[in-house]
Amino acid sequence: MAVAALGASLWLPPQEFSSFPLWIDRRRGPCFPRIRALAARKNANAAVSSPSVMLVSDLDFTMVDHKDQTHSSLLDFASLWEAEYSRDCHLVFSSGRSPEKYLDLRRQVPLLTPDTIICSVGTEIRYGPSMTPDNGWEEHLDEGWNREIIVEEAKKIATLHFQEDSEQRPHKVSFKVEKKDAEEIIRRFSKKFKELKLDAKLIYSGGIDLDVLPQRAGKGEALAYLMKKANSEGWAKERVLVCGDSGNDVELFTVKGVNGVIVGNAFDELVKWYSSQSSKDHIHFASNRCAGGIIEALKFFDMGPALPPRERPGGNSNGAASPRREIVDFYIFFDKWVKGDIPNTDEAFQRLTSVIAEDARMVYPWGEELNLLQSLAVVRGQHGAFQGKELRTWVDSIQEQELAPGVYLATWQSWEQPSGENRKGYYATAVFKDKKGAPNGVEWLRVHQTPQKQK
Numbered sequence: 001m002a003v004a005a006l007g008a009s010l011w012l013p014p015q016e017f018s019s020f021p022l023w024i025d026r027r028r029g030p031c032f033p034r035i036r037a038l039a040a041r042k043n044a045n046a047a048v049s050s051p052s053v054m055l056v057s058d059l060d061f062t063m064v065d066h067k068d069q070t071h072s073s074l075l076d077f078a079s080l081w082e083a084e085y086s087r088d089c090h091l092v093f094s095s096g097r098s099p100e101k102y103l104d105l106r107r108q109v110p111l112l113t114p115d116t117i118i119c120s121v122g123t124e125i126r127y128g129p130s131m132t133p134d135n136g137w138e139e140h141l142d143e144g145w146n147r148e149i150i151v152e153e154a155k156k157i158a159t160l161h162f163q164e165d166s167e168q169r170p171h172k173v174s175f176k177v178e179k180k181d182a183e184e185i186i187r188r189f190s191k192k193f194k195e196l197k198l199d200a201k202l203i204y205s206g207g208i209d210l211d212v213l214p215q216r217a218g219k220g221e222a223l224a225y226l227m228k229k230a231n232s233e234g235w236a237k238e239r240v241l242v243c244g245d246s247g248n249d250v251e252l253f254t255v256k257g258v259n260g261v262i263v264g265n266a267f268d269e270l271v272k273w274y275s276s277q278s279s280k281d282h283i284h285f286a287s288n289r290c291a292g293g294i295i296e297a298l299k300f301f302d303m304g305p306a307l308p309p310r311e312r313p314g315g316n317s318n319g320a321a322s323p324r325r326e327i328v329d330f331y332i333f334f335d336k337w338v339k340g341d342i343p344n345t346d347e348a349f350q351r352l353t354s355v356i357a358e359d360a361r362m363v364y365p366w367g368e369e370l371n372l373l374q375s376l377a378v379v380r381g382q383h384g385a386f387q388g389k390e391l392r393t394w395v396d397s398i399q400e401q402e403l404a405p406g407v408y409l410a411t412w413q414s415w416e417q418p419s420g421e422n423r424k425g426y427y428a429t430a431v432f433k434d435k436k437g438a439p440n441g442v443e444w445l446r447v448h449q450t451p452q453k454q455k
């Protein structure tokens with residue numbers, strides 16, 4: 001019998017699993033039906049108070065620190081968000097990347113699945129895991145926009161280099177421009193646009209990228225549109241936190257009613273803009289880099305919990321039942337156990353076994369159903385098996401629903417990613433029930449985990 005925890009080759013499948021029947025994947029489309037969080041919103045368990053925040057973050061060098069291959073602060077953010085914020089909050093990524101390049105990044109680093117993704121510097125808005133485009137937004141951007149003229153004018157400037165094709169979008173023309181040439185090129189372009197009465201704006205980011213967009217586009221305009229939509233559709237959040245590091249993020253900080261964080265590693269152009277502002281109480285200049293700065297801002301603006309779950313191994317300890325927190329903590333425990341980050345003692349292992357009902361069962365990815373407590377004995381023997389190895393594990397898209405008083409159904413996705421490889425995912429479903437004195441107020445009754453089709 002081969003049973004194991006999570007972690008790349010941790011789901012040690014028996015031989016026959018390698019030829020698991022194809023129908024497992026084929027019959028499920030890309031949209032695994034989710035339990036809507038709506039039902040959980042009115043959770044009878046009033047003891048868990050949940051923040052109401054729309055968090056809008058840039059990706060490169062804001063959410064994602066490309067200089068940290070362990071992605072530790074990004075993983076901290078992911079677990080904090082899933083455990084404490086995801087129930088009633090809305091996560092938005094707002095990136096300069098095209099949808100295609102966003103998906104590349106998603107394969108490479110431990111990113112959560114956002115509720116909304118705004119791509120191509122506020123020119124494309126997409127919703128949900130299926131990334132359904134907001135066609136209304138793009139129609140709105142058509143007005144007064146003439147892409148061809150901009151391309152023609154650009155071809156006349158020798159120092160201007162077009163970016164790769166994937167980054168040339170219907171409402172975005174992008175170039176690489178050396179810092180020393182930037183001012184002159186922007187001046188020249190602006191003059192030309194005025195002469196031609198063209199409705200375009202120029203944005204310089206990261207000391208190298210120049211984007212030309214419709215005047216109506218940009219990260220700020222797109223966010224204002226999304227907030228208006230949230231208001232009219234009744235899902236607006238109490239607080240909005242915007243997060244950025246470079247020139248194309250400036251607009252985010254100017255949207256009415258938001259708080260903002262400039263991450264500690266921000267580029268000159270954003271720092272200069274910040275210094276030139278007279279009214280900036282709504283902005284926090286973080287001392288930490290990237291996602292570390294975002295967590296710092298959640299605390300600074302008192303938006304909700306700001307201690308990453310990895311740093312509170314005893315659970316949230318306020319006695320409230322929270323399957324969401326339990327799922328996050330359980331996976332962090334596995335991760336620490338196989339990496340040898342916690343001592344190999346009965347006492348430490350008890351954190352795991354103490355929250356599993358005696359008759360709890362688990363259906364493993366290779367199609368075997370076992371008593372969960374008994375099968376976890378194998379995990380005990382895997383202490384330190386991944387010591388020193390770069391393996392990232394995280395959970396995403398947790399949904400929970402109280403089916404009857406004190407009984408909860410939860411679904412989520414879990415991800416594993418050895419360094420340098422693409423992420424591999426599982427869909428999971430579990431049933432929990434209240435348990436007084438447990439670290440997160442619940443115990444596990446049943447789990448079912450199925451590998452996700454590789455995309």
Ligand code: GLC
Nearest residue numbers: 096097167174205209211248
């Ligand atoms: C991303 C995009 C690029 C854009 C830059 C700044 O890197 O891929 O096209 O110019 O962001 O907005």
Ligand code: MG
Nearest residue numbers: 058060245246
């Ligand atoms: Mg950035």
